[in-house]
Amino acid sequence: MKRNQDRSPSMPDAAGAATLVDVAQAAGVSLATASRAFNSPALVRESTVQRVLEAARHLSFRPNLLGSKLRAQQSRMIGVMLPTLENAVFAECWRGMEDAALAAGYSLMLVTSAYDPARERERIEYLLRHRVDGMVLTVADAADSAVLDQLDREGVPYVLAYNQAATGSRRHSVSVDNRGSAREGVEALIAAGHRRIRVVSGAFMASDRARQRFDGYRDAMRAHGLAPAEPLCLPTHTASNAGQIRALAAGPDAPTAFFCTNDLLAIGVISDLKRLGLRVPRDISVLGYDGIALGALVEPALASVVQPNTEIGERAVARLLARFAPSRAKPPDDAAPGRITLLPHTLRLGGTVAAPA
Amino acid sequence: MKRNQDRSPSMPDAAGAATLVDVAQAAGVSLATASRAFNSPALVRESTVQRVLEAARHLSFRPNLLGSKLRAQQSRMIGVMLPTLENAVFAECWRGMEDAALAAGYSLMLVTSAYDPARERERIEYLLRHRVDGMVLTVADAADSAVLDQLDREGVPYVLAYNQAATGSRRHSVSVDNRGSAREGVEALIAAGHRRIRVVSGAFMASDRARQRFDGYRDAMRAHGLAPAEPLCLPTHTASNAGQIRALAAGPDAPTAFFCTNDLLAIGVISDLKRLGLRVPRDISVLGYDGIALGALVEPALASVVQPNTEIGERAVARLLARFAPSRAKPPDDAAPGRITLLPHTLRLGGTVAAPA
DNA sequence: GTGAAAGCGCTAACAG
DNA sequence: CTGTTAGCGCTTTCAC
Secondary structure, eight states: TTTTTSOTTTSSSOOOOOOOHHHHHHHTTTTHHHHHHHHHHGGHHHHHHHHHHHHHHHHTOOOHHHHHHHHHHHEEEHHHHHOSSSSSSHHHHHHHHHHHHTTTTEEEEEOOTTHHHHHHHHHHHHHTTTTTTTEEEOSSSSTTTTTHHHHHHOOOEEESSSSSSOTTSOEEEEOOHHHHHHHHHHHHHTTTTTOOOEEESOGGGOOHHHHHHHHHHHHHHHHHHHOOOOOEEESSSSSSOHHHHHHHHHHOOOOOOEEEHHHHHHHHHHHHHHEEEEEEETTOOEEHHHHHHHHSSSSSEEEEEEEEEHHHHHHHHHHHHHHTTTTTTOOSSSOOOEEEEEEEEEEEOOOTTEEEO | OOTTTTOOOOOOOOOOOOOOOHHHHHHTTTTTHHHHHOGOOOOOOHHHHHHHHHHHHTTTTTOOOOHHHHHTOOOOEEEEEESSSSHHHHHHHHHHHHHHHHHOEEEEEEEEEEEOOOHHHHHHHHHHTTOOOOOEOOOOOGOOHHHHHHHHOOOOOOOEEOOOTTTTTOOOOOOOOOOHHHHHHHHHHHHHTOOOOOEEESSSGOHHHHHHHHHHHHHHHTTTTOOOOOOOESSSSSSSSSHHHHHHOOSSOOOOOOSSSHHHHHHHHHHHHHHOOOOOOTTTEEEEEEEHHHHHHSOOEEEEEEOOOOHHHHHHHHHHHHHHHHTSSSHHHHHOSSSSEEEEEEEOSSSOOOOOO
């Protein structure tokens, strides 16, 4: 019914969409004025703006962002690189980024690296070719990353998410205090009476966060006069290996608690433990890290060091946006946020953590 | 060290990157030839191609995709709209899409709709402004979608993922047979001895798949002379409500099995059941739908109607790409795939499904 | 094989 | 306030 009604006769149907020139013509103004009506309406007489908008609506005008991005030499696009979306941590983070970016009139372009530095390089290059104005990245290892060095060299603005820039680093990052929060988590385990605590982690190579969290574990153990044990590093980052868990959980000096460096891993470990006939937390406690929503859904609820994932995404985007507009007067009394943002974490205990048998 | 070394003196450092004009100049050829060297090397003498490539390398030339997309009137970008990434189904699907698209030289632009038709409209408009060549979409309700109608009207190519186009529809879709597979799943429950089976679903409004799967349940029940019961629709799509589950699971005619229209929901329901003191599958069975990786990770493993999520993503992209190049000779003997692709599902039983007590 | 020239749709000086 | 004029970086006829 409305099929042909909402299209002006002056506009060829499928052939070509109306451009700003068409709008200008229809409104009886110049191309420049039409452009201004959209981008700086303050510079145009109100009635003219209305005329342009009306013409645009009439012609079903849809601005071609490719044109403006090219001309403006600014894409208003943010490149996002995450290791994977199949770990809900990053999916939750994405939501924060999408909300923050679109609200600010920016577009997002997402790629995943699968924790693979070679692929990180490729994907970043791909983003660069799209002329993103900047990026939000989670890399395998921020302290040893060829691609980050390259970005620094080229002067491309980026903000790390989850990766925690080293103190004094010139890099920007938004994360929790990985080491400190992990230490707190393990200390909660110790406070609950645990002495033999082991860490289960994804491949250390693939995640500097995992290493930092292990360091936190070591801090906690030493601070309480306990001997830290070697971590069990599982090759795949998200699934676990019943065999290795079995070896670890057996024996006379078997641990009474596991600290897993991420929640997905923790859920896998708990299942392995159950398969070995162990009850969690009755026979053995498990503490995760990430605080993904799923953890609160399972029974018993997964104890975890909770990061504000969505907020990490929002803040990372906000920080990047702030880098784009360095002019803006900083909030006067509130201290200007440094390059390194450490967001507060929380501990979710109970559930899979209890006192040792 | 390499800071200034890898940049030609002729190229201003941070000021401006080398463009194709610079490359052409450095190689002593025209702009046109330089362009051809990249896009149609067959049209250029081999030695010339080499010269251009060499110059490009020397200048660290990085093609500006914005320029080529604008000029070529073809963005080689695919817009992707998914309800959320926080359900692993869609995250797994994304991986398939990313692999397929990048391999074919296409870029992806992702947006999420949060199952909200109003937001679907906004996000689609946003994709259109970016001049995506086409889209892969999962909408709330494919049979009643204003935005899909609009796309049809405008002649924008798109492929539905997960949504199953109605038989005879002109729309393209890649999914499993939602109704048929659900029926099979429920029949497996019946075969295991269950008679009182209830469906737990997310909000029907938000997912046509959920409704189709419920229809499959009804088919199965009726085919076996059983009375289908009303579904329990939970307002939030991924979490569950212990209170309603309690009401449902109690009483003399309490169901012996639940069929949940997605895995995340199933995991929530299982937790609720446990909190009510019920053991799964000993006291009550639970069957999910989706086959997310997580389901195989929990203990007992989540029984589920398994869809090939990654493949759905790959195939949806492949189908869209095929629509872009309608010329290509179709595979001769293999029947040309119709608009509606139904991928095979599998049943993963055991785990949370057992014979009734 | 290669080059010259004409824009894709839009923004941003610079004049009035 | 509004119009004129140049391009952004690239592809693509159309000649040679």
